[in-house]
Amino acid sequence: xxxxxxxxxxxxxxxMPIAAGLIMGMLTVNVxxxxxxxxxxxxxxxxxxxxxxxxxxxxLQTLADMLKLISKQLITPSNVxxxxxxxxxxxxxxxxxxxxxxxxxxxxxxxxxxxxxxxFVFAFGGIAVIAIFMAGWGSNNKYALLGAIRSVAQNISxxxxxxxxALSVVLVVNAMGPTLSSGDGVVAINGLDLSHIVMTQDQQxxxxxxxxxxxxxxxxxxxxxxxxxxxFDIPEAESELVxxxxxxxxxxxxxxxxxxxxxxxxxxxxxxxxLFFGGWDGPVLPGPAWFFLKSYAVIFVMMWVRWTFPRLxxxxxxxxxxxxxxxxxxxxxxxxxxxIAVL
Amino acid sequence: xxxxxxxxxxxxxLGALALGLLVVFGLEPSVALAAAEHAADSTxxxxxxxxxGDGGAGKGAAFAFWSFALCAVGGSLFVITxxxxxxxxxxxxxxxxxxxxxxxxxxxxxxxxxxxxxxxGAIMVLFVFVIMILNRPVDEPWAVQGILxxxxxxxxxxxxxxxxxxxxxxxxxxxxLVLAKDKLDVEVVLNHSDPExxxxxxxxxIRGLKHADVCKSLFAVCRDNTLNHTVAxxxxxxxxxxxxxxxxxxxxxxxxxxxxxxxxVLLVAVVGAIAIARPDKNEPEGEAAKEAS
Numbered sequence: 001x002x003x004x005x006x007x008x009x010x011x012x013x014x015x016m017p018i019a020a021g022l023i024m025g026m027l028t029v030n031v032x033x034x035x036x037x038x039x040x041x042x043x044x045x046x047x048x049x050x051x052x053x054x055x056x057x058x059x060l061q062t063l064a065d066m067l068k069l070i071s072k073q074l075i076t077p078s079n080v081x082x083x084x085x086x087x088x089x090x091x092x093x094x095x096x097x098x099x100x101x102x103x104x105x106x107x108x109x110x111x112x113x114x115x116x117x118x119x120f121v122f123a124f125g126g127i128a129v130i131a132i133f134m135a136g137w138g139s140n141n142k143y144a145l146l147g148a149i150r151s152v153a154q155n156i157s158x159x160x161x162x163x164x165x166a167l168s169v170v171l172v173v174n175a176m177g178p179t180l181s182s183g184d185g186v187v188a189i190n191g192l193d194l195s196h197i198v199m200t201q202d203q204q205x206x207x208x209x210x211x212x213x214x215x216x217x218x219x220x221x222x223x224x225x226x227x228x229x230x231x232f233d234i235p236e237a238e239s240e241l242v243x244x245x246x247x248x249x250x251x252x253x254x255x256x257x258x259x260x261x262x263x264x265x266x267x268x269x270x271x272x273x274x275l276f277f278g279g280w281d282g283p284v285l286p287g288p289a290w291f292f293l294k295s296y297a298v299i300f301v302m303m304w305v306r307w308t309f310p311r312l313x314x315x316x317x318x319x320x321x322x323x324x325x326x327x328x329x330x331x332x333x334x335x336x337x338x339x340i341a342v343l
Numbered sequence: 344x345x346x347x348x349x350x351x352x353x354x355x356x357l358g359a360l361a362l363g364l365l366v367v368f369g370l371e372p373s374v375a376l377a378a379a380e381h382a383a384d385s386t387x388x389x390x391x392x393x394x395x396g397d398g399g400a401g402k403g404a405a406f407a408f409w410s411f412a413l414c415a416v417g418g419s420l421f422v423i424t425x426x427x428x429x430x431x432x433x434x435x436x437x438x439x440x441x442x443x444x445x446x447x448x449x450x451x452x453x454x455x456x457x458x459x460x461x462x463x464g465a466i467m468v469l470f471v472f473v474i475m476i477l478n479r480p481v482d483e484p485w486a487v488q489g490i491l492x493x494x495x496x497x498x499x500x501x502x503x504x505x506x507x508x509x510x511x512x513x514x515x516x517x518x519x520l521v522l523a524k525d526k527l528d529v530e531v532v533l534n535h536s537d538p539e540x541x542x543x544x545x546x547x548x549i550r551g552l553k554h555a556d557v558c559k560s561l562f563a564v565c566r567d568n569t570l571n572h573t574v575a576x577x578x579x580x581x582x583x584x585x586x587x588x589x590x591x592x593x594x595x596x597x598x599x600x601x602x603x604x605x606x607x608v609l610l611v612a613v614v615g616a617i618a619i620a621r622p623d624k625n626e627p628e629g630e631a632a633k634e635a636s
Contacts, residue, residue: 084433116587119456126464130436133471137429149475156468192587 019111023100031262035062038303045307072251077140080248084138089249089256092131095124096263103270104195106280106287117194118170121271122163125226128260129155132245135257139248147244150234150314154225157321158232162222164329165215168336169208169275173200175340198279209276214332216276218325223268223302225321227261230306234314269298408448414441428474432467439463453587 036051036059043050051058076085102117104110114120129152136148170191180189180199190196201207209216225232246257273279273294280287282294312320414437421434439462446455594602 081427081430084429114452116452116456119453119460123456123459123464126460129464129468133468134433152468152471156465159464 019101020097023097023111027097027100027259027263027266030266031259032062032066034262034265034299035065037300038306041300041303042307045304066255069251069255074251074253077248079140081138081140084134085248088131088135088138089253091134092128092260093256095127095131096260096267099124099267100263100270102194103274103291104198104279105291107195107199109288110195113195114193115190116192118166118192118197118271121194121267122159122166125155125159125264125267128264131260135249136245139245141248144245144247147247151228151245154228154232154234154317154321157318158222158225158325161218161321161325161329162226164326164333165212165219165222166271166275168212168215168329168333169197171333171336171340172208172211173197175343176200176204194274195279197274198281201278202281207276207278207281212276212332212336214328215336216272218329218332219272219275220298220301222321222325223272224305225317227264227268227302229265229302231309231312232317233306233311234317265299265302266295269295269302272298408445411441411444411448414438415445429471432470432474435470436463436467439467451586453590 039061040050040058042048051061054060054064076082099121101111102114102120132151132155133148136144136146136151139145173191173196174189177189179186180196180203187196189200197208224230228234246254249257270291273291277294277298279294280291282290285293418434418436418438418441421437422431425431425434439458443455443458443463446452446458
C-alpha cells in the first residue's frame, strides 16, 4: 500500500499541487470550525449563547465572516515599508501549511514523509517569527512594533522549553530499540520521524504522557505561549496594544494572519498528540479519526484555559520561562538521559 | 561610491568576486557537468526512477542548484548594499534559506533543517534585536583610510579569494563522496553481505523497502557489529553523510575541542555584550539622564 502521496501518484508532478490543495481545503474548514468553536466555548463558559443566527447552531457564522473579509477593501497605509508589509502575511501563512503536510494522520496516510519531520515542524515555526517581525516593523506603527517585539521575544524564549521537552520524547523513542517493525519490514528507529514516534507508542502499548508527564506539561504551557494564546496573549493584548503586530492590516491580509494563528493551534495540538497521546492509536475508529479527535480535545483544553485564566504581565511571562520552564525541561532531559543510560 | 567607507567597499568587492567565481567555475565545463550530473542523480532518488528516465529532471535540478546559488549570492549582495538595516537582515534570511536548499540537494537534510532552525530562526532574531536596541549607530566602524587601507583590503580580498578558490578546487572530492553514496544501491550492499546473516536478522524483506530504509536497516545491523567490518564501514559512512548520527559523532569526537571552544567564545561574547550595554554606575547622574532622554 502506498505510504505517501508522492508514491501514490507515482512521482507525478501533480503530487505537489494536489497535496497543497488537500491541505488548504482541510485547513480552511478547520479554521472556520475553530473560530466557531471558540465563540461557542467562550459563550458556554460565560453562560451566553454565542452565534445562533446563521445556519444551525450558528455554524455558518464564520463562513459569512470570511466572505465579508474577502470582499473588504485592502487598505495599505501610506508610510509602510512596502516590501516587508506585503510579504509578511504570505510568510506567516506559507510555513503553517507546509508544517501540516508533515503530520502522519495514520500509518498509511502521510502526505510528506520526512526523516526529520519533528525538526522541520519546529523550523517552520521559526519562520513564523520572522513574519511577525516583518509585519510589526513594516507597518510603521508603534503598537504594531511593540506587539512584534513582545511576540518575537516570547516566541524565541518559549521555543527552548518546547524543543527540549520534545527532545526528551525523542530520547525515549530511540531507547526503545535499534529497529522498529513497520508495515512492510524492519526499519531503524528514528526518534525525529513523526510516524516512528507514534509507531513506538503503538507497539509498546503506552502513551508517552505516562512516561514523560513533566515534558507533557512543559510542552503544553510552551505551546500556549508559542501560539500567543491567553494567558500568554501579551503580543496581542487588545486592551493595551489594540491588536499587536497586525494592527495595520485589513481584509484578506488580516485574515491570513488569523488563519495562520488558528492553524498554529492545530499544529501544536497535533504535535502534542503525536508526542504524548499516541497519534492515530485507538480502538474501533480508523486512525485519522482518532488523530483528529485527540487533536481537537487538546484544542478544547487550550480554549478552556483561555477563557479561565487572566493575562500575565510581560515580566512574569519571561521570568516564568527562563527561571522555571527552561531549567525544569533541562533537568527532565538530563533525568531521562540518565535513566536510559542506566537501563 | 567614492564616499563609502573602506569596509563596505571591501565587502562589495568580495561579493562581486564571489559572483565572478561562481560564473567562472560555472562556465568551466567539467564543474558544470559534474554539478548537473550530481543533480540528476539526486533527483533520481528524490522522486522515483520514472521521472529520472525522461532526462529532463537533470536540467530541473541543475536549475534548482543555480537558483539557490544565485539566491545565496544575491542575498549577500543585498545585505551589504542596503542602507536600511532591517531590509539588509531580510536579505540575509534569503541567503540562509538558499544555503539550506543547497544542503538539501546534497542529501544533508539534517544540516538544512538546522540551518533554518538556528540561523534563519534564532540568530536572525538576535540580529534584529541588536539592530533595534542599538537603533542604527550613526558612525561607521573605524577603518584605515588612504592607500594603506586599500592595500590591506586588497590583501584581505586576495586571501579570501585564495580560500574560496581552494574550496571550489575541492568540489570534486565531495562530489565523488556523494556519488559513492548514490551508487550504494540495494544490489551492491546485498552482494557484499551475507544473505543468511540478513535473513537471521529479519531484514530479508529488504527488497521491498525504499533505498533509505535499506540503508537505515543496514546501519542498525552494522551498529550491532554483526556484519564484517569493511562493508559495515562503507554502509555506515555512506549513510552517515550529513545525518544526525554523522554530524553528532563527528562533532563530539573529532571536533570536540573546537566545538566546545566556540561555545565558550559565544558565552564570553554574550557576557561582554551585557557588560558593555549596562549603564556605567560611575557616570554622573545628570549625564546618564541626558543620555537616556
